[in-house]
Amino acid sequence: MTQNNILTGIKMPFCQGCGHGIIVKNLANAIENSGYSENDIIIVSDIGCSGLVDPLFNTHSVHGLHGRAPALGVGVSLGLDNPEKKVIVFQGDGGVTIGLQHVLEAARRNVNMTLVVMNNLLYGMTGGQISGLSTQKFKEQRHFELDVPPFDIVKLAHISGAAYSARATSIKSFEEILTQALNVEGFSIVELSSLCTSYAYKKLNDLLEVIEEPEILENKRRPLKINFKEGVNLLESLKPIDNKYKNGITKRLGIVIAGSAGGGVQSAATLLATAGLRCGLNTSMKGEYPVTVGTGFSIAEVILSKEKINYTGLENPDTVIVVSNDGLKLAIKRISSTSVVIADESLREEIENYKISNHVVYGDFNKISGKKGAALTAISFWIIKNNNIDLAALIETVSNHRLSAELLLSIENANKINVN
Amino acid sequence: MVPPYIPVGNDKYKVRLNSSTHNNEGLIKKNDPESMANTKRLNEKIIKHLDEYTFFDLDHQEYSEELIVSYGVSAEACKDVVITLREENKKISFLNIKTLLPVAPEILEIINNYKKIIVVEENLNGIYSNILFGKNTPSNVKQVNKIGSLISPSEIIKVINS
Numbered sequence: 319m320t321q322n323n324i325l326t327g328i329k330m331p332f333c334q335g336c337g338h339g340i341i342v343k344n345l346a347n348a349i350e351n352s353g354y355s356e357n358d359i360i361i362v363s364d365i366g367c368s369g370l371v372d373p374l375f376n377t378h379s380v381h382g383l384h385g386r387a388p389a390l391g392v393g394v395s396l397g398l399d400n401p402e403k404k405v406i407v408f409q410g411d412g413g414v415t416i417g418l419q420h421v422l423e424a425a426r427r428n429v430n431m432t433l434v435v436m437n438n439l440l441y442g443m444t445g446g447q448i449s450g451l452s453t454q455k456f457k458e459q460r461h462f463e464l465d466v467p468p469f470d471i472v473k474l475a476h477i478s479g480a481a482y483s484a485r486a487t488s489i490k491s492f493e494e495i496l497t498q499a500l501n502v503e504g505f506s507i508v509e510l511s512s513l514c515t516s517y518a519y520k521k522l523n524d525l526l527e528v529i530e531e532p533e534i535l536e537n538k539r540r541p542l543k544i545n546f547k548e549g550v551n552l553l554e555s556l557k558p559i560d561n562k563y564k565n566g567i568t569k570r571l572g573i574v575i576a577g578s579a580g581g582g583v584q585s586a587a588t589l590l591a592t593a594g595l596r597c598g599l600n601t602s603m604k605g606e607y608p609v610t611v612g613t614g615f616s617i618a619e620v621i622l623s624k625e626k627i628n629y630t631g632l633e634n635p636d637t638v639i640v641v642s643n644d645g646l647k648l649a650i651k652r653i654s655s656t657s658v659v660i661a662d663e664s665l666r667e668e669i670e671n672y673k674i675s676n677h678v679v680y681g682d683f684n685k686i687s688g689k690k691g692a693a694l695t696a697i698s699f700w701i702i703k704n705n706n707i708d709l710a711a712l713i714e715t716v717s718n719h720r721l722s723a724e725l726l727l728s729i730e731n732a733n734k735i736n737v738n
Numbered sequence: 739m740v741p742p743y744i745p746v747g748n749d750k751y752k753v754r755l756n757s758s759t760h761n762n763e764g765l766i767k768k769n770d771p772e773s774m775a776n777t778k779r780l781n782e783k784i785i786k787h788l789d790e791y792t793f794f795d796l797d798h799q800e801y802s803e804e805l806i807v808s809y810g811v812s813a814e815a816c817k818d819v820v821i822t823l824r825e826e827n828k829k830i831s832f833l834n835i836k837t838l839l840p841v842a843p844e845i846l847e848i849i850n851n852y853k854k855i856i857v858v859e860e861n862l863n864g865i866y867s868n869i870l871f872g873k874n875t876p877s878n879v880k881q882v883n884k885i886g887s888l889i890s891p892s893e894i895i896k897v898i899n900s
Contacts (some may be wrong), residue, residue, distance in 0.1 A: 357749050365758070372754065373765045378746050381756040381766055398747045628817035631888045 323356060324349045324376060331370045335520065337512030338367060338436050340489055342374055345406070345434060348496035352404075360398075360405045362391040364417075367442045367514075368410035385409075385416025388424045388433055395431045396544055404500060405431040412441040414471055415450030421471065421507070425478035428504040430541040434496070435471060435507065438514035439528070446517025451509075455528035456518075475507045476535035482506035484534045487526065495534075504541035563711040565597035570623040571706060572632040574652050576645030577693050579607060579616045583645070586693040587618030589715050589725070593701075594622045596711035602630045615644040617652075622706065637700060640665060641683050641692040650674075660696055679703075681735040691728035698732035789844065793836035796848060802829035804898065805852035809835045809866065811888060812858045818891040823898070830898075838866060846870075858882040858894055 324346040330339040349359060359377035363369045365384035372379035382390045391407040398405070414421055414435055421433065439456045441447040448462050450469045457463050476483040481504030486495040492510055499506035511529045519525050573590070577583040584605045594601035602621045608614040619632045634654040640646045640661045650672055653659060659678040661669055666680050681699055683692040701709050709729070716725035746753045754764030759773050767773035797820060808816045813834040823830045833848055849855060849870065855878060857867035864881040871879050882889055882897045 357747075357752065360747050369766065372756075373763075376752070378752050379754045379756075379764070380746060381754075381758060381760075381764075383757055394746055400747065403747045629815040629888070629891055631815070631890050633890050633892055 324354075324359065325374055326376045328373055330374065332367065333514075333516050335513060335515035336367070337438060337510075337514070337522075337525075338371075341434065341436050341492060341510050341512060342371060344489075344492035345496050346375075347493050348500055349404075349406075351493070351497045352500045354404055354500075358403050360394050360403065361408065362387045362394060362405060363408040364390075364413050365443070366410045366412050367438075368408045368413060368436050371408050385413045386420060387413060388417060388420040388431075391431045391433070392420070392424050392427070392429045395429050396542070399544070399546065401430070401503075406500075407431060407433045409433065409435055410442070411435065411437040411439060411449040411451035412447075415469070418450070418469065418471075418474075421475060422478045425475040425480035425483075425505050425507065427542045428479055428481055428537075428539050430504055431506075432496075432499045432502070433475075433505070433507040434499075435509040436512045437471075437509050437529075438512040438518060439525075440514060440517055442514050442517060446514070453528050453530055459528065470530070471507065472509055472533050472535060475505070476537065479537055479539060480505045480507055480535075481537055481539055481541070482534075483536075485509040485530060485532050487511045487529050487532050491532070498534075504539055559592065559595045561596055561598040563593075563597040563708040563714075565594075565599055565622075565624075565707050566705045567599060567622060567624060567707070570621065570625065570627075571637070572635040573620045573622070573697075573700070574617065574632065574635045574638045574649060575620065575693055575697065576615065576617045576638070576640045576642075576649035576652075578642040578644040578689070579612050579614055580690070581616060581642060581645075581693055582690050583616040583618050583641075583693045586697050587620050589694065589712060589719075590697050591620050591622075592715045593712040594620070594707055596715060597707040599623060599707070600625065600627050602627045604630060615648050617645060617648050639693070639696045639700060640669075641696055642689070643668065660700055662692060662696075679737055681737060683735065686734055687728045687731045691724065691731065694725060694728040695731045695735070698729040699735050702732055784840070788840060788842050791837055792842035792844060794845065794848075795832075795834040795836070797832040797834075799824065799829050799831050802831045803853040804830050804856065805849065805854070806830065806832045806856045806858060806894070806898075807835065807849065807866075807870075808832075808858040809838060810860070812860050812882075815889050815891045815894060816858055819894045819898070822891060822895065835866075839869075841869065853878060855879045856882060856894070856898055858889060860884060860889055 332338045356376045361375045361377050362380045363371050364382045364387040372381055380390055387407045387409050391405045395405040437451050439452045472483045472485045482502040484495050486492055495508055499508045513525050575583055575587050587603050591601040591603035600623045605618045607616045621627050635657050638649050638653050638657050638659050640649045646665055657676055659676050661680055662684050663680045663682045683696045687695040716722050719725055744751055744753050756764050758766045759777055761767045761772040806816045816832055820832045859866050862885055864883050867881050880897050882894050
């Protein structure tokens with residue numbers, strides 16, 4: 319092997335007999351074979367013996383945290399977006415184990431870069447501990463983690479979508495395999511066996527007995543291409559909410575709306591808050607529901623205020639709207655001594671059992687608008703009764719909604735509610 | 739404060755980026771004099787320019803001896819507390835800290851101007867209060883801490899009035 323311009327020519331920093339230097343030299347040749355010059359190459363590495371490579375290369379270099387080199391490589395590659403440049407990431411088997419998700423992500427997105435895995439079967443820099451890529455035969459000799467299978471990084475990268483995944487075990491084949499990898503459009507990964515003379519074997523033949531077979535796997539895929547747009551302002555696509563409607567608010571109002579999952583509670587509360595904005599008010603809306611979104615309670619808080627809203631919590635709601643039993647169980651704890659309660663007629667008996675002293679207004683919200691429309695009908699009913707905001711603001715808010723017909727019907731239904 | 743970077747991968751100059759301790763060439767080094775000097779230089783730079791990135795809002799009320807200190811979402815409840823207490827003719831000031839760390843001397847100077855401090859933060863043990871005052875909390879410092887839901891204005895007022 320001859321010295322080329324890709325390498326700085328400084329002495330290899332590796333232990334005597336270490337295989338990493340052989341890989342570095344073969345990669346330098348492969349880079350030259352592929353026609354790249356020094357400024358076309360970005361070497362990305364992280365912590366470990368593999369991370370000692372950057373002074374060796376007379377190229378750009380990026381050095382990151384242990385296991386994260388592939389993630390950095392993805393960023394550099396996508397940022398450059400230049401097929402004339404080549405991002406080459408170095409990792410050891412330890413780094414791959416630590417940052418496996420980054421490798422798989424780069425593979426499934428088929429990011430244009432080459433990952434060189436120098437597999438010496440162990441964490442060399444910290445004393446020879448077993449890694450996720452330590453082979454089964456090697457672990458048998460160490461009597462360690464025999465019932466824990468190793469990762470096959472070549473197959474994992476392949477099934478994740480890498481354009482080119484290869485394992486080479488013969489030093490003679492390194493340059494050719496690396497040259498192939500560098501010429502792939504998309505994500506290429508090459509796992510190369512490397513001798514750790516400090517913690518594994520002194521002789522290459524001993525290493526060859528415990529490593530996996532060579533392999534080349536390919537996916538015919540196009541590399542990831544991102545269309546960067548300069549100066550795009552995400553706010554530009556948003557339409558401002560006009561505030562042409564009037565409000566009749568004299569003090570800050572807090573409204574709790576409680577119902578069941580799937581009952582449109584959150585969207586009804588959002589519509590109320592947006593209608594409040596259309597009436598020139600400051601508004602806030604917060605929702606709470608179980609992790610299993612589609613079942614159990616759904617509760618929302620809306621604040622309507624002429625003044626700026628700082629604290630968005632609601633200690634003493636002015637109005638509590640309850641449209642289902644699921645909601646009542648939570649809402650009952652939120653009712654303060656001054657709250658007005660608007661509840662579905664079906665909840666009358668249960669609410670009376672709680673023996674609250676609040677003024678409760680019952681209406682047939684579920685009967686008239688169904689489970690999905692009850693919350694919005696109850697909110698509309700509250701608006702009609704109190705005139706705190708203009709109902710026309712709510713109607714305009716739903717008019718652009720994809721379910722506008724259903725929502726408008728729920729609002730109109732509020733006129734049919736007989737107060738009991 | 740941060741000069742424009744020459745892009746990695748440019749055609750003219752080689753660029754080296756390094757997240758570890760490094761020498762002047764951008765190469766990882768453990769503790770040689772050059773890399774140690776570089777690390778010390780970066781630390782001095784952080785300290786020297788502290789005032790350029792220390793942000794806070796001080797709502798000082800004349801003659802007030804009590805200061806609420808808070809940050810993040812809890813600061814919103816504190817703003818309402820200040821409105822409520824002033825309506826009750828109580829003298830109260832409020833320091834909303836935006837740059838928590840490193841603690842700028844300016845922050846400590848402000849705090850030292852008040853006789854009573856109430857640190858409001860949404861965590862279990864008062865992490866920032868401990869940073870400001872240590873574990874041996876001075877008697878003029880009260881903490882309002884909570885997890886699970888927002889700290890409410892009434893919970894803060896209760897501690898202030900206790």
